Structures are given as structure tokens and as C-alpha cells.
Amino acid sequence: MRWAWKIGVVRGIEIDIHFTFLLLVAWVAVGAYATRGSAFDVLSSVLFLIPLFAIIVLHELGHALTAQRFGIQTRNITLYPIGGVARLERMPDDPRQELLVALAGPAVNVVLAALLYVILLLTGGVQSWTDIHWLSGNLLLNLFWINVTLAAFNLLPAFPMDGGRVLRALLAARMGADQATQIAAAVGKSMAFLFGLLGFFGHNPFLLLIALFVWMGAAQEASLVHVKSVLSSVPVSHLMMSEFHTVSPADPLRIAVHHLLAGYHLDFPVVSSGSVVGILTRHNLVDGLSRFGEEIPVEKVMNRDFLTVDASDMAEVAIARLQEQGQRSAVVESNRQLVGLLSLENIGEFLLIRGALDQRKQRTKAVFPLL
Template sequence: MKKGALFIGSYSSIKVFIHWTFWIIIGWIFMMHFQMGHGWTEGIQGALFILVLFACVVLHEFGHALMAKKYGIPTRDITLYPIGGVASLNKMPDKPAQELAVALAGPAVNFVIAGVLYIFLYVNDQLLPISEIDHMTGGNFWFNIMAANVILAVFNLIPAFPMDGGRVLRALLAFTMDKLKATIIAARVGQFLAIAFVFLGFFTNFWLVFIGLFIYLGAGAEEVHESAKSALTGYTARDILIRQYTRLLPGETLERTVQLLQNTQEQGFVVAENNQVQGVLTRNELIKGLSVYGNTSPVSNVMRKDFVIVAPDMPLQEVYEKLLSNNFSLAPVLDDGQLIGIVNAKGINEVVMVKKALAQKDGIAKT
């Protein structure tokens, strides 16, 4: 389960969650109706409109997720927030054409939904002028849903990275330049538009402020992520392999683990028996385990069994993606099924910092 989110179902092994903050928008809709002098009926109709619209948002995210799955990229889950949905793909495709397809798949779903509703309304002679769009009333329900899907698709295609349009922009740029440079340009455009959203939000719709902040922070994070990946080019797991590390037995107590953390610089431990990895224990699992089971509990009760396995010749970029997407700080390295060491996030970060420092030195030397 996902912390702070309600699980509502799954499709194609992709779980769907509603974050607790999503209900804020439902309460806001009710409040708006009462401020406008409406009753409970209008309030419920307004909330139903939002729920149907967000069902379309879920389908939008499944468009991304299923297209990514076509290219062998799994999606951990889809989560609904007040400002929209997020499909947590393990990574975006490296090939520009594939990223372009994944980015366009979401808006394409909204256009399809709008097209189906258009045909339905046309056949039933229920099409209305654009001026009749009114999201806050119960009338013209399906016409409003159709219009909302068009608006949703068009809005998402604004080139504000990391929105869909921003990813489309990066993919198009990546056809003619390396991905890092394309990411930097797309991120700068995204941050500029994010500032514009925040500014407009104060005078029009305050949700634009939240969307702008989300875009600004997301663009910066994506740039940092891509910069780190670029710095890891040419390295493998063997380059940061740690051969001297502490192994825990499944039966050792959490109290013993606490002592090891206090006396060493290690960020986590591999749990193994007879040279076979049983799980991974990080600080997060240790703290949770202490609060739930107490310090006499064996580590087997709290270790993570869904650990990432790394081969010694695995590209460090791939190791970085695996650790990040699965929220791990370390991973065991196996060679022909035998545990030969570990790699951790600290080692990856050190490679990134060294590469960046050398790049800065070369830049200064050239000037």
C-alpha cells in the first residue's frame, strides 16, 4: 500500500491510488456551490462531475502507462492528486521516438473520449454552443465532460516540462541533440511557463499557482536526474563495488542492527544466509520495525524482500534508475548467483560529484 493514499483497484498489474489531498477538491466544489446559493443536489452533481472527470484523468495516465509497457517499461502505480494524476513509470524511454509516443498517449486518450462523447451528443441532438460550457452546474453534464477532456488534452500539451507537452518538446529536441541538452532546454522553458502560471494564478484561478509550483520543482528535479545519468555514462556497477561490508543473518535482532549503524558508516545491510541474499535492511525499515516490533525482533520481520539485484557489469546508469525507481539506497551484486558485494547510492553520488567537478575544471581551463 502507498502511504497517505487509498487503493481503489488495478489494471494490467498497475495499481491505482487516490491521495488523501484529492478530497480537498471535492470539499472545495461543495463550498463553491454553497457560496453560489446552491443546495445539496447541485453540490452532489458538482462532486460527481469532478469524479467522472478524474476517471478520465486515470484513463489519461493509463495511456502513458500502457504505451510505456509496450516498450518494456513498467509503471509502479497511478496516483490521483487535486491537481491531476501521476503515473509512476520506472523511467522514461531513452529513444526520442518512444518518449514522444509515451508523452502523446495520455492526451490522445482524452481526445478519443471527447470524440466518442461528441458522436453520442450529435446522434442525440444534444450538442451545444461552446458558450454553454459550465462546470459548476448539473445541466449539460456530458457536454461539459466532453469539453473538459478537450481542455485537459490541450492544457497537458503546453510545452511546460515535465508536463506531457514538455516531454514532447524534449523528445523532439532529442532528435537533433543529446538528451541532457534537450532536457536542460525543456526544463528552462518549463520553469519559465511555471512562473507565468503562478503569476496568472493569483489573478485568475488559484489552482494555477499549485500547478506552476509543481511544474517548476518537477522541471528542476528532472534536469538534476538527467544530469546525474549523463555523468554516469561509461561506468558499471563494478566501478563502485564495495567488497567489505556487513552482512546480517535473518535471525539477528534489530537491537544488534542499531548497534552496527551507530558504530559504522553503513547506510543499510544485506541480509544473507549461506551466501544467498534473503533481503535488504535500510534505516527506514529499521525505524519502522523498531516502532512496530521492538528491538528484540529478528531482521527477517522488517527486511525488504523485493530488493534489486545488480550484476557487476550492469551500466551504472541502469543501477541508478533501479535504485531510484524502487526507493533503495543499496543493492546486492551477484555474479553467477554468488554474492560478491554491494553498491549504494552514496557511491553513485560520489561518481556524479567527481564528474561534475572535473567538468567545471575543464570549463574554467578552456576560458
């Protein structure tokens, strides 16, 4: 089921709106009606969301278009009730490029705020720059302060805000990316703790929500970068399944069913005359059984568009290719010979084992610090 609807495309970047956005529309409408009891105020409040989220889209496009300059594509931009998310394929490895990508979003808000400031000065329509009324006030003044607020908030040095990535990029120019991320994540968690205290003692649930959001974002970013650091030095040959079953194009699906139920693995390379010609995924198998039955040949339902990686490739590169092509498994070859099968399950199990061993090493160092 698709949880977002496409509302446009800019420079090849799809703009989506998540279904939960409707909850924000309903919340704004109910709040406006409860406050003033006027249908006009309800309509004005809902319509105000249009320029607000147009600004958010421009902010995310700042990130996405800057990333495009460095050869990094953006899968889509999705609008949620709490803001927008640009799903970049990856962040740049070069700290200078990451710095520019991170600053591009707030820079858009700064430019918009400057333009609105000039327009407001030229028109002379501002009596007081701090006298803000969201429904009945000056629309341009409201938009000016929204841009100022978005720029300032996003530059806070805490993941997942842009300021956290700016801090990480500045630190990464002097140290490793993993260490820089751990420091930036620690700063982010400290800010989240501060937000939590202010929200708790100030009876502000919004600050408590921000605190939770920042804490989770910092922890997730630190975990992702640590995993990337680990996998950047591990070859695919250390992760792949070297014991696996293959099927031939002429085999009936019941052969693959037998292997699947025996618990070997979920996807099966399809081999003909010593060469891999396809891959039969569990999805292919189940779909084929539903449509044709278990006697249909494998070649009728197998996936011919499959991913092949070399056993000497680094795991980080292989995972990136899996994500780019939307695959969950890949055929592993060495000297053009099938030697293994790599799946997301393999990678998860490797990280689980590696994490357990790392924890043991840390406990050993704590007990025997001089060793």
C-alpha cells in the same frame, strides 16, 4: 503510513486515490454552497467530479497501456486534486517510443471529445457551443470542453505536461537525450515565467500555481535526465563501498549493532562459507532487536531476497534494478566473489562530489575560456 487508497485495477495497473483528493471534494462542496446555498447544488458539484476524474484516469491509462506495448510497466495511477499521475517504471529510451507514450494521453481526450461532439450533433441538444454552465448546463457539452481543455493544456511544450515530453522526444531524434531535455526544460521554464506574469498582473492565483508547477517540473526533469546521463557511463565499481563489514548467519545481532554504531554502514552482507546468503538491513536489525533482543542469530531476521549486481554493470542499470525491487542496497560481486556494497547513500554522495567537480570546471572555463 499509506497515503492513498486502492479503488480498482485495470490490466494489472492499480488505480489509487490520494487522501488529499478529499480536500478537493470539500473545496468544491463549500464553494457550491457559498455560491447557491443549495444542498442539491452541493451534491451535483461533488458528483460532477466522478466523470471528470474518470476522464483523467482514461488519460493516464492511455500513457500506461501504450508503455506496456514497449515492455514498460506502470506501478500505479494515483489521483490527486490537481489531476492524475501514472508512475511508469521508466520512460522509453527510444525517442519514437517516448513520443507515442506522451501523445497517448492527449489522444484519449481527443477521441473522447470527438465522440461527444458526434453525440451532441446527433441529439441536437446544443443551442450554443460556448454557453457553458457547469452545474445547470448540458453535461455532455461540459465533458466535451473538459476533454478539449485537457488535450490542449497537456500538449503545451513544458514539463511535466505531455507536450514537454513530445518536444523532448522530437529533439532527441536529432541530438542527445541530455541536450534535448535541457532545451525542452528551458522552454518549459520560459512558459512558467509567462504564466507567472499573467497570473501576477491578472490577479489569478491559479495561473501562479500552474507557473510554479511547470517551473518545478521542468527543473526536476532536467536534473533527473542529467543524473541518468552521468550514471550511464559510470560502472558500479566506481560507486560501491569497497571497505565494509560482513556478518555470519550465526552471529548475534549485537555484532551488527557494534558495526552500525561504529558508523561503518547501514546494511551488512551475510556470508557463510565464502558465499553471500543474505543481507541484514538496518530495518531488519532494528525490527529483530525489538522482537527478539540482541542475542538472536542474524539468520533469524536477515533478508534472504537480496539484490546482486556485478561490479562492471553501469550504475544506471544497477539503480533501475534497485528501484524495481524496492531495495535500498545491493551486494556487488566480481567473478562471483563479494567485492563491495552499493547503497543509495553511495550514489547520492557520488553525485554530490561529481556536481562539485563539474561546478569547478565550469568556473575554470569562465575564468580561462581559451584553455
